[in-house]
Amino acid sequence: MLKTIPSINNNGKGYAKGIELFYRDKKSIKGLDFWISYSYIDSKRDFINYTKMVQPDFVANHVGSLVVKKFWTKYMFGINGTYTYSSGRPYINRNETNVSNFMQDKTMAYHNVSLSANYIKTIRKAFTVFVLSVNNPFGFKQVYGYNYAARDLNNNGNLFRREITPTARQFVFIGMFMSLGIDRTQEAIDNNL
Numbered sequence: 001m002l003k004t005i006p007s008i009n010n011n012g013k014g015y016a017k018g019i020e021l022f023y024r025d026k027k028s029i030k031g032l033d034f035w036i037s038y039s040y041i042d043s044k045r046d047f048i049n050y051t052k053m054v055q056p057d058f059v060a061n062h063v064g065s066l067v068v069k070k071f072w073t074k075y076m077f078g079i080n081g082t083y084t085y086s087s088g089r090p091y092i093n094r095n096e097t098n099v100s101n102f103m104q105d106k107t108m109a110y111h112n113v114s115l116s117a118n119y120i121k122t123i124r125k126a127f128t129v130f131v132l133s134v135n136n137p138f139g140f141k142q143v144y145g146y147n148y149a150a151r152d153l154n155n156n157g158n159l160f161r162r163e164i165t166p167t168a169r170q171f172v173f174i175g176m177f178m179s180l181g182i183d184r185t186q187e188a189i190d191n192n193l
Helices: 185-192
Strands: 013-025 032-046 062-072 077-086 110-123 126-135 145-148 161-164 171-179
Antiparallel strands (some): 013 032, 032 062, 062 077, 077 110, 110 126, 126 171, 145 161
């Protein structure tokens, strides 16, 4: 038996509007570079399998970050830190039976901290950078959405769901990068100041 392929059309509609703010300061505190960014977006769309015009699952209303960098030229050593926030995003709750509640559930807010340290050295005329980086050292739980079972496995009227999360809650990277033939020390210093 042949399956019927749904017709494809361009009948969708939607809008997006918002504001973005960005502030960077390299001069107020000697040797410290920091910036703050914030985005607000209001978006509604009626497309794909949506039953009505709603905020799509790839849009978070509020997204912000704070980045701080400090580099000590005398020691050729630098540290960096980033905090990122995103408000929860809507998702299709396959257990919701009320059509008027379509895409009204939201994931939990996203929080992440990333910290890194780098040390620049010349090894036998090779520009070398040693890096230690830790992502999410505080172990914030991060949920991107949910996968639902295709049928009621527990016979309780609800589809089983599983959180979509990062592969690892925390991540540590230790590395060494070498550039043979070109001394990039000044470039690295300029990018960190």
